Amino acid sequence: MDEPTLQTLKVNQTRLLSSLHHTCQWGTGTRWGTAEATETGMSRLSLSDADKQVRDWFVETTKSLGCTVSVDAMGNIFAVRPGREDGPPTCAGSHLDTQPTGGRYDGILGVLAGVEMLRVLEEKGVETAFPVGVVNWTNEEGARFPISMISSGVWAGDIPLDRAHGLKEVGGGTATMKEELERIGYLGSMPASHTAMPLAAHFELHIEQGPVLEAQRQKIGVVQGVQAYRWYTVEVVGRGAQAHTGTTPFSSRSDALLAACRMITLSHDLATSHAALASTGILTLHPGSVNTIPGRVTFSLDIRAPLDSTLDTLEAELKSRFATIASKETTKGLDLAVSWRTDSVSPAIHFHEDCISAVREAAKAVCGSDSLARDMVSGAGHDSVYTSRHCPTSMVFVPCRNGVSHNPEEYTSPEDCAIGAEVLMQSVLRYDRLRYLRSGGGE
Amino acid sequence: MDEPTLQTLKVNQTRLLSSLHHTCQWGTGTRWGTAEATETGMSRLSLSDADKQVRDWFVETTKSLGCTVSVDAMGNIFAVRPGREDGPPTCAGSHLDTQPTGGRYDGILGVLAGVEMLRVLEEKGVETAFPVGVVNWTNEEGARFPISMISSGVWAGDIPLDRAHGLKEVGGGTATMKEELERIGYLGSMPASHTAMPLAAHFELHIEQGPVLEAQRQKIGVVQGVQAYRWYTVEVVGRGAQAHTGTTPFSSRSDALLAACRMITLSHDLATSHAALASTGILTLHPGSVNTIPGRVTFSLDIRAPLDSTLDTLEAELKSRFATIASKETTKGLDLAVSWRTDSVSPAIHFHEDCISAVREAAKAVCGSDSLARDMVSGAGHDSVYTSRHCPTSMVFVPCRNGVSHNPEEYTSPEDCAIGAEVLMQSVLRYDRLRYLRSGGGE
Known part of the structure; x- marks a missing residue:
């Protein structure tokens, strides 16, 4: 034709x-x-x-x-x-x-x-x-x-x-x-x-x-x-028992939610710098009381980019930087444990x-x-x-x-x-x- | 005696x-x-x-x-x-x-x-x-x-x-x-x-x-x-319908969780500078799906200080700064609505x-x-x-x-x-x- x-x-x-x-x-x-x-x-x-x-x-x-x-x-x-x-x-x-x-x-x-x-x-x-x-x-x-x-x-x-x-x-x-x-x-x-x-x-x-x-x-x-995407579940766990918001100074805290908030914000900033996407759609915390510092937070992380190599780089940087956020140098209090589970990998x-x-x-x-x-x-x-x-x-x-x-x-x-x-x-x-x-x- | x-x-x-x-x-x-x-x-x-x-x-x-x-x-x-x-x-x-x-x-x-x-x-x-x-x-x-x-x-x-x-x-x-x-x-x-x-x-x-x-x-x-304490419930609501994490660039997002994470981090930093405490123990989000950007987040905020006047100052600064975080100048995307409810006020x-x-x-x-x-x-x-x-x-x-x-x-x-x-x-x-x-x- x-x-x-x-x-x-x-x-x-x-x-x-x-x-x-x-x-x-x-x-x-x-x-x-x-x-x-x-x-x-x-x-x-x-x-x-x-x-x-x-x-x-x-x-x-x-x-x-x-x-x-x-x-x-x-x-x-x-x-x-x-x-x-x-x-x-x-x-x-x-x-x-x-x-x-x-x-x-x-x-x-x-x-x-x-x-x-x-x-x-x-x-x-x-x-x-x-x-x-x-x-x-x-x-x-x-x-x-x-x-x-x-x-x-x-x-x-x-x-x-x-x-x-x-x-x-x-x-x-x-x-x-x-x-x-x-x-x-x-x-x-x-x-x-x-x-x-x-x-x-x-x-x-x-x-x-x-x-x-x-x-x-x-x-x-x-x-x-x-675009390629990868889904993870990130878990942040504080040290020690759950602590009271009124009696625990920042220097003695191991605040899993505060650390998670820093991680989520960072994932956005790093993704921006790589022209990639990062999103958190699910976040759960324990124990979930107004006056108890969350001892455990789990959140989803969805990262996407047109190239697999971009996600390789972004994933590596996020893992390294999340560990830094969880360390006591950043928390100015106690450190936290952070672990990653990969739920899904979809290549470009x-x-x-x-x-x-x-x-x-x-x-x-x-x-x-x-x-x-x-x-x-x-x-x-x-x-x-x-x-x-x-x-x-x-x-x-x-x-x-x-x-x-x-x-x-x-x-x-x-x-x-x-x-x-x-x-x-x-x-x-x-x-x-x-x-x-x-x-x-x-x- | x-x-x-x-x-x-x-x-x-x-x-x-x-x-x-x-x-x-x-x-x-x-x-x-x-x-x-x-x-x-x-x-x-x-x-x-x-x-x-x-x-x-x-x-x-x-x-x-x-x-x-x-x-x-x-x-x-x-x-x-x-x-x-x-x-x-x-x-x-x-x-x-x-x-x-x-x-x-x-x-x-x-x-x-x-x-x-x-x-x-x-x-x-x-x-x-x-x-x-x-x-x-x-x-x-x-x-x-x-x-x-x-x-x-x-x-x-x-x-x-x-x-x-x-x-x-x-x-x-x-x-x-x-x-x-x-x-x-x-x-x-x-x-x-x-x-x-x-x-x-x-x-x-x-x-x-x-x-x-x-x-x-x-x-x-x-x-x-x-110490004095005040409890609030803060609600952050994105503009428009829920958006897909894979198809929505940052510039078109109204990400209520990202904004909430910035607010929680800021509350910690501002409280530190006032020798006060700020804590979030409860956070819920909607709709709660890995690949959907949260359109609504609600979180508790517990602030404490030995003096009522410190909390007056801190509350005023937080309200102003949260509004800034929710504005599109900060999000680089769409703006969000933020509202406060005071749940409890306990004077010093x-x-x-x-x-x-x-x-x-x-x-x-x-x-x-x-x-x-x-x-x-x-x-x-x-x-x-x-x-x-x-x-x-x-x-x-x-x-x-x-x-x-x-x-x-x-x-x-x-x-x-x-x-x-x-x-x-x-x-x-x-x-x-x-x-x-x-x-x-x-x-």
Whole structure:
């Protein structure tokens, strides 16, 4: 497909949004605004009855658009539209499940934009060189079955099928993923595997879930990869018994909370100097009495950066500096013991240059200017992390209001949804053209 | 009584400790050491069966030592030994109730040292100028009925009798103080009042509950008063919805925990510069997820100083500086809202110079040197706070191991118990001599 032809392919904003809100009738969540049909959040837990309903809609709609639909053993749904030649499909993919108090855009926009792409191709009678398709990945949120991106993880071979099938739902229920897949009729016969269902490339349109695009008044994030993150639990323990706040001078204290406060502040300052992030979201202390100095504090520490090497450096500096904070030279009182437990290590993901270029060029063509797009690194994980291990991958970010996600008020304007969907479609088609050229074809 | 006569009066250390441990058979708590008779903590909640047993022992023992025993409407017990002349008694007083996981010394030592004083006076046939006595105050700990020092507070006229009588026990029971006083036979007929039962002076021997005497290798704290304290609850609230730790740059954050950490650290630093204390014992945050920036943090703030004016200054500076920390100039991100609630204000208590002098001179005489005693301000409240409102008062502190109290391992050596008891006795007798001289008597 040549550039002029590509330029004629426009998504239909009204149709895209209309379909998106139509599918949000299944699993409607908390109301936040007055517009009856659109201003509620979503609560569509994976493999629930609502999830079955939206899956049925997805299968039926994509079949009506000329796709062959396959479901694998994790309930991942692959809707593939044939091309002139056979081969693995170039796919747009994301997820239709949501957080229990989620919104209408996280995941959903990515799948619905894929459906809109299929509609444009059908409407215009476009024939791609190779198959293209849309994927709905199961349980991306990890909100019901508590491993995020579990089904793309099984597809990638990183998570064993048995473990995933046996995973129990949270919140007091006893159902496993396999039982629920069976119950709603989405335990497919195809193996959940990148060998059984290879992809030529994977593109994912997603809301940014952060404030950068909105603050910069830009429209598209060209996603280079996913930043590395590491989660730790840090425990600070004072010496001796718990002490009374009224009778214990500072020189005799071993104040675990004061030390923890210094550590948390330092983690912020050091992360700033490394252009990294550091955050504490959980802090517990003992014994928890107004007039007793806390003898033990435990806090979470989440550090992130685009490069693993940055986190290596930051971790080493934090360990050294925390030890200094805990020493009596700093406390001016008694020393404290500090210990670290590593809870999670997620290396940096670097997406494929071919896909990144496709997104960048698509963004430029759709927005008419370089200045409305920016290279970004994703702060959160996505199914694209797992697809990137087995096929070229990139993502397209669009702004979301106030950077809010995982919240009923999550919102992206219809215009921005449409721009994102058009960039997604153009990225898929540009990648298809690249495959064609590399296979020896001409334009 | 002249100085040489005073010098001959020595407490019997063996008898003092033997009686103390004897009374700890009632309400024995958690074992912490191997010495069977002495190395457990105490769990003698006020007005429990164990408290009744130790009260019965106290009444019987003091009667056998020539005392008249009166019980007031709060169960306060006054054991008074006649002097040559009538008049209000000069009393040693403290409390026999303990924390649920308390030790053998807090309160108990003060009452048992008073009993030992009575024994020495009887043994040596000492006749004081005016009556002297020993008081056991009810529910000083506030551990069962949740107002500390409630019965000396009623005696002082600061807490209404009805309120105290109607106070319910904590921990799920439904008994009131009045019901329990009746049940154990200690609802006395005498009004609980400083007019019905005036005291000439009140001296209280107590463990320091802090580490200063031990650290300084000193034996006696000459207590000048009780420091002022104020308790606040500070709430820090971020702007906007909760944000993701991975996708929200520092410049777009409103991190309530980071701000709270800076405030807690600052409170420590500012208190240090004012020779005051600042402590945070409780901190809660929301929502409490590793990868969500806390949007709301609440923490307790306990500030203390010997002078009310110091706390006035410190409070004003903290309020101003906390506001600065919450402003976006400091956060480099979004600003936060900070609000203060005052939970408790306890003004500084200044004991009476006559009593302070009596303790100081007694300490010098008993220890044989000025250097083993130090002037101190009590960090915690005691019944002496309330007595000081209606009669000259001071306290005698003795070292306790590692500064620990309200813990089974609370410990003061037998030698230090005896030194403290002797200083207590000599203080009472010196005050009695002062009264005699002031009333026109000669030595």
